Amino acid sequence: MSDESSPAQLKDWFDEARYRSIARELTQLAPKFDAKTFLKLVLDGLEERTLMQRLHQCAVATDEALPGSFQQKVRVLQKLVPKLGHEFVTIFLGDFVATFGQEDFEFSMEALRFFTVFGSSEFAVRPFIVADQVRALKTLLQWTQDADEKVRRLASEGSRPRLPWGMRLSSLVRDPSPTWGILEALKNDTSLFVRRSVANHLNDITKDHPEFVLERLESWDLGHAHLNWIAKQACRTLIKRGHPRALKLFGFGKKAEVIATLEASPPRLALGERLTLFTTISSTSSRAQRLAIDYVVHYVKARGVSAEKVFKWTEVDLAAKATLDLTKSQVIRDFTTRKHHPGCHRVELQVNGQRVAESVFVLK
Numbered sequence: 001m002s003d004e005s006s007p008a009q010l011k012d013w014f015d016e017a018r019y020r021s022i023a024r025e026l027t028q029l030a031p032k033f034d035a036k037t038f039l040k041l042v043l044d045g046l047e048e049r050t051l052m053q054r055l056h057q058c059a060v061a062t063d064e065a066l067p068g069s070f071q072q073k074v075r076v077l078q079k080l081v082p083k084l085g086h087e088f089v090t091i092f093l094g095d096f097v098a099t100f101g102q103e104d105f106e107f108s109m110e111a112l113r114f115f116t117v118f119g120s121s122e123f124a125v126r127p128f129i130v131a132d133q134v135r136a137l138k139t140l141l142q143w144t145q146d147a148d149e150k151v152r153r154l155a156s157e158g159s160r161p162r163l164p165w166g167m168r169l170s171s172l173v174r175d176p177s178p179t180w181g182i183l184e185a186l187k188n189d190t191s192l193f194v195r196r197s198v199a200n201h202l203n204d205i206t207k208d209h210p211e212f213v214l215e216r217l218e219s220w221d222l223g224h225a226h227l228n229w230i231a232k233q234a235c236r237t238l239i240k241r242g243h244p245r246a247l248k249l250f251g252f253g254k255k256a257e258v259i260a261t262l263e264a265s266p267p268r269l270a271l272g273e274r275l276t277l278f279t280t281i282s283s284t285s286s287r288a289q290r291l292a293i294d295y296v297v298h299y300v301k302a303r304g305v306s307a308e309k310v311f312k313w314t315e316v317d318l319a320a321k322a323t324l325d326l327t328k329s330q331v332i333r334d335f336t337t338r339k340h341h342p343g344c345h346r347v348e349l350q351v352n353g354q355r356v357a358e359s360v361f362v363l364k
Contacts, residue, residue: 010051011049011050011051011054013051013054013086013088013089014042014051014054014055014058014089014092015046016043016046018086018089019038019039019042019043019058020039022038022058022062022080022084023035023038023039025080025083025084026038026062026065026066026076026080029076029079029080030066030067030068030076032067033065033066033067034064034065034066034067035065037061037064037065038061038062038064038065039061041057041060041061041064041065042054042057042058042061052165055091055092055095056092056095056099058092058095059092059093059095059096059099059100060099062077062092062096063096063099063100070100070101070104070107071104071107073096073100074096074097074101074107074111077093077096077115078111078114078115080093081093081114081115081118081119082118084118086119087118087119087120088119089119090115090118090119090120091119091120091121091123091124093115093118093119094112094115094116094119094120094121094123094124094125095123095124097111097112097115097121097124098112098123098124098125098126098127098128102127102128102131105128105131105132105135108128109125109128109136109139112124112125112128112154113143113146113151113154116150116151116154117148117150117151120150120154120157121154121158122154122157122158122160122163122166123163123165123166123167125140125154125158125159126158126163126166126167126169127167129158129159129169129172130167130169130171133171133172133178134178137159137178137179137182140154140155140158140159140179140182141155141181141182141185143155144156144182144185144186145185149189149191149193149194150193152186152189152191152194153191153193153194153197155182155185155186156179156182156183156186156194156197156198156201157197157200157201159172159179159182159201160197160200160201160204161173161176161201161204161205161208162204162207163204173208174208176205176208176209176212177212179201180216183198183201183202186198187220187226187227187230188224188226188227195226195229195230196233198230198234199229199230199231199233199234200233202217202230202231202233202234202235203233203234203235203236203237206234206235206237206238206246207237210238210243210245210246211245213234213235214235214238214245214246214249217231217234217235217249218249222249231249231250232250235249235250236312239252239292239294239353240294240310240312240350241310241353242350242352242353242354243353244353247292247352247353250292251290252290252291252292252315252352252353253352254289254352255352255354256289256291256351256352256354256356257283257284257285257289258281258282258283258284258285258289258291258318258351258356259281259282259284259356260279260280260281260282260349260351260356260357261279261280261357262277262278262279262295262347262348262349262357262358262359263277263278263279263359264276264277264347264359264360264361265277265278265361266361267360267361267362268361268362268364269332269361269362269363269364270363270364271332271333271334271340271363272331272332272333273331273332274329274330274331274332275329275330275331275332275361276327276328276329277295277327277328277329277347277359278325278326278327279293279325279326279327279349279357280323280324280325281293281318281323281324281326281349281351281356282321282322282323282324283318283319283320283321283322283323284321285320285321286320286321287320288317288318288319288320289317289318290315290316290317290318291315291316291317291318291351291352292315292351292352292353293313293314293315293316293326293349293350293351294310294311294312294313294349294350294351295310295311295313295328295347295348295349295350296308296309296310296311296347296348296349296350296355297309297311297345297346297347298345298346298347298348299338299340299341299345300340300341300342300343300344300345300363301341302339302341304343306345306346309338310350311328311330313326313328314326332363340363341363342362342363342364343362343363344360344361344362345360345361345362345363346358346359346360347359347360347361
């Protein structure tokens, strides 16, 4: 995920005050640290840099200003990390290792294991996977047995094929099988933090190899609460897309026997206002039905075309001939990943992968 439009409040995690604080700490830890050079490198052109560029520049400036060998510098940074007090800011230390430690694989991987406990090394471990996938994944598999949940999570999160903001692992996009041992080792982890990463990793894979994931999930005991939760989160994109095999896996495989209405209110609204959707779903079946209910917004784009986005609404068990009323609302506002444009926006109701009703609203 690009950070080119990073909100100012995120970008300013690396501001002048932060850099000066880092310089003070490093001066105390390493008296020969060249604070003047460090500050010049990070502050010149600061306003033009995005969040991730500021993070990387901090690593580059640290290398330039901190004397010693790569390993000596890392040992100083290991003393620095508990003093930073901000999990995202610590990521620049992993970036330092990824940028300058490629020729020292074992030491660098151990450094990333150390730093991830204070923030995350999920971005930094990826260049090592690209450089030597077999060796790197062997290390990550060992980390699945680590006592610290952040290290275990790193094994899954760092090897995700399509990690947001991270380097894409093209080899694993083409063939996800090398990480399966890692995911299997973590699927019953005691930590939700770790299991969420496993689910997101699997969801990444479904975007390129849905049958690969579904075949394996079908062999899991989905009566186990942890495994059921992971599997459903892993298939969330497929369920939204109405993938028949994914819907069937969770009991939504049959075409919904319903009639439905959908109303969007207000019919005209401005950016920043709240849109509310009202639906009535009536069963036409003589037996109970399990329903996955979503809604689809067709966003108007800059050139007049539209692009749809599917949103989760709810899952219900609808009794025979029963009627269900639902309400859902969201504020229409811009995000770094989505800009809104004026025009008529179509909204559809999706039940078990089928579009069954629609409405419209106009964004002024």
